[in-house]
Amino acid sequence: MLRIIVALAAGLLFGLGLTVSQMINPAKVIAFLDFAGDWDPSLAFVMAGAIPVAAIGFALGKRRQAPLCASEFAGPTRKTVDRRLVLGAIVFGTGWGLVGYCPGPALASLTFGGTSMAGFLVAMLVGIAVFAAANTSLFRRPKVA
């Protein structure tokens, strides 16, 4: 139960952070990505605010065998830069640049983004589902020990 409460608190903090920093607004994100236009560096400052604080959390985690409310740290297992990573990042970036929505702000603005945001979100979920279905057949490779 504690795990659930912590996750809710973390979600609230995340959503509040996106709102306070205005990253919930795709126009602000596009303004950051528009290096040839009227550039708005806000997103860089959001990352500059987020990364040190998160880094302290990850550093503290290294001193522990297990998290406070769960049995193990479930971090990413892949270590190498592979084709999937490169291709995925480029595909994601292209979609991100089209509208200015990445998954966090898209969900956070669910209440305020109107039907346009809902269309994006449904398409995103379809994309995730299509990948999940394809992943089991197309991309599955034998696990390397």
Add this chain to the structure above:
Amino acid sequence: MRAWRSGALRKLTWKTLPPVSAALGGALIGLSAALLWLADGRIAGISGIVGGLVPPRVGDIGWRIAFLAGLIGAPVIYALVTGGPPRVAVSASAGTLVAAGLLVGVGTRLGGGCTSGHGGCGLARMSRRSVVATVLFIAAAAVTVFVTHHTLGG
């Protein structure tokens, strides 16, 4: 000085200097990532949290739903407290929105993360994969914005 007056540097004056609110909001996001990792041992990557629900797996659903409820609920609470909804300006056609959504959905799952997972948590963990992913998706997005805003007359 001439370069300062005419070039890109001029945009970085006090008037346009990024507000403290951007860094403050970022710190809240960082705190969220630290909390979720230290308490639950999970990465606060939104595409990963959503992706783990498609399809849902028994015993691995509750915390994901709780996080997403907080993520969606926080801006509503913010609006109620401050008395006004946050500004959300979308300037894309329905077709573009759907195409973008599909690309973001497939791309984040294939690449194993989005802005929060790779760009926030991954960089904080100093993951080489995340550094590569973050550089690539920002570059791809910047190219996309350049093409759609400066060459297609959009």
